Amino acid sequence: MPASGHGEHGRLIVVSNRVALPDQTATGGLASAMRAALQERGGLWFGWSGTVSRQASGELHRQHDGVVEYATIDLSRNDHNDFYDGFANRTLWPLLHYRPDLVDYDRKHLAGYLRVNSLFAERLMALVHPGDTVWVNDYHLIPLAAMLRQRSIDNRIGFFLHTPLPAAGLLIALPRHRELLETLSSYDLVGLHTPRDRRALEEYFVHELGSTMRRDGRLRTEAGRVFRAEAFPIGIDTPRVAEAASHADEHEEIHQLRQSLQGRALIIGVDRLDYSKGLPERFHAYARLLERSPQLHRKVSFLQIAPPSRGGVPEYRQIRRDLERMAGHINGMYAAPDWVPIRYVNNSFPHSLLSGYYRSARVGLVTPLRDGMNLVAKEYVASQDPEDPGVLVLSRFAGAAQELRDALLVNPADTEEVAEALGIALTMPLQERRLRWRRMMDVLEKQDVTAWRNAFLRRLAQ
Numbered sequence: 001m002p003a004s005g006h007g008e009h010g011r012l013i014v015v016s017n018r019v020a021l022p023d024q025t026a027t028g029g030l031a032s033a034m035r036a037a038l039q040e041r042g043g044l045w046f047g048w049s050g051t052v053s054r055q056a057s058g059e060l061h062r063q064h065d066g067v068v069e070y071a072t073i074d075l076s077r078n079d080h081n082d083f084y085d086g087f088a089n090r091t092l093w094p095l096l097h098y099r100p101d102l103v104d105y106d107r108k109h110l111a112g113y114l115r116v117n118s119l120f121a122e123r124l125m126a127l128v129h130p131g132d133t134v135w136v137n138d139y140h141l142i143p144l145a146a147m148l149r150q151r152s153i154d155n156r157i158g159f160f161l162h163t164p165l166p167a168a169g170l171l172i173a174l175p176r177h178r179e180l181l182e183t184l185s186s187y188d189l190v191g192l193h194t195p196r197d198r199r200a201l202e203e204y205f206v207h208e209l210g211s212t213m214r215r216d217g218r219l220r221t222e223a224g225r226v227f228r229a230e231a232f233p234i235g236i237d238t239p240r241v242a243e244a245a246s247h248a249d250e251h252e253e254i255h256q257l258r259q260s261l262q263g264r265a266l267i268i269g270v271d272r273l274d275y276s277k278g279l280p281e282r283f284h285a286y287a288r289l290l291e292r293s294p295q296l297h298r299k300v301s302f303l304q305i306a307p308p309s310r311g312g313v314p315e316y317r318q319i320r321r322d323l324e325r326m327a328g329h330i331n332g333m334y335a336a337p338d339w340v341p342i343r344y345v346n347n348s349f350p351h352s353l354l355s356g357y358y359r360s361a362r363v364g365l366v367t368p369l370r371d372g373m374n375l376v377a378k379e380y381v382a383s384q385d386p387e388d389p390g391v392l393v394l395s396r397f398a399g400a401a402q403e404l405r406d407a408l409l410v411n412p413a414d415t416e417e418v419a420e421a422l423g424i425a426l427t428m429p430l431q432e433r434r435l436r437w438r439r440m441m442d443v444l445e446k447q448d449v450t451a452w453r454n455a456f457l458r459r460l461a462q
């Protein structure tokens, strides 16, 4: 049995909706960050198995891989619909991304969200030992700590929100917001990406819920719960991404891409197909660039990689149709027999290839309307050739813009501004590109993903 009491000696228990099992490639920065943390310290990863079953939810699967154990549960069709497609992705996701117009609230979905969280708590409590540290991730699992506390779990529990947190004025548009958001106080530590998100949380607790800010910086709720909210900007595995990119030449696919460009400058975008990523606005801006700069015709190519996600939610099917139409329209307007202005690809690619694609691009175009952080912006920078780096055009509304001040920062809704920035990026002299790249790389080397998780876990242990 592990030692009882709080401290750094117990296991780490990571909880997230999706779990990257040992036989799956860890896609995305979060999965690989969590896997590394668990391998270092030993522990358990708990979450949904990825299986929608015909039976009732809750069947538990356990497997080991070295010092890491994986425990996952299946969800029934009905629970998955209400919890994941429903409340998490049709209510919370748009709200957290400043899109009240897309919020679809349904009591039945909220009931399903609470039901699945309570099932998670029920299954998880049997696996938690005294002294373990529990790290819950993301908006799918906001009330989990409160439900664990109801079951007498008094371990350290931390929460990290991977999305932005909008201001109180927006949060209160959510029906029964208090019931849901006040449960955040059951965590010992709530981590957010940026100081702006942290301020939003504090304002909501102080002005809407009547909490007080203590002198040690922690919040105290009316009911007497004390917890801390703090910004921890997530990073990437900078040396690993840079190393992979420097070997890009070894991949046949990278040669093929470079050859197909025939010396044209490449602009690249890589995003899950999601309305928060500002893809239609980005396509408009590229079209505007072509319209105002005839000298660039046949000299540039824009590659947008956009793997579909959340196909069960209608808005995601709609944006896919819109983008197909727009790409077709722009190519129809400008294409020549030997030039396709937009290459629009609905596939996903392994990270080894992605970093090679990034490195082949003169411009990284990352223009979300809102984004908690945006790891693609960081991966693009880390993948560049130090001798001949590309330029990052970045939305001010990505969390990453708080750190990457040497990107060309734009408002994605301002078509003209984005088109102008693209023009500047495409003609930026080598010396300026190197200078900007070096300053951004300094940030990425210092604040990488290892620093991120260590900072969070250290704070949680205090």
Ligand code: GDG
Binding pocket: 027, 028, 029, 030, 162, 163, 234, 270, 271, 272, 305, 307, 347, 348, 349, 350, 351, 354, 371, 372, 373, 374, 375, 376, 377, 379
């Ligand atoms: C959420 C928040 C926050 C993309 N295409 C492929 C692929 N990716 C990888 C990228 C990157 C990850 O997925 C995407 O991360 P982002 O941060 O850009 O965006 P979200 O998926 O929306 O992530 C975001 C993040 O959580 C972490 O807290 O930054 O704000 O929304 O790593 O490389 N990976 C593979 N093939 C692809 O085609 N393998």
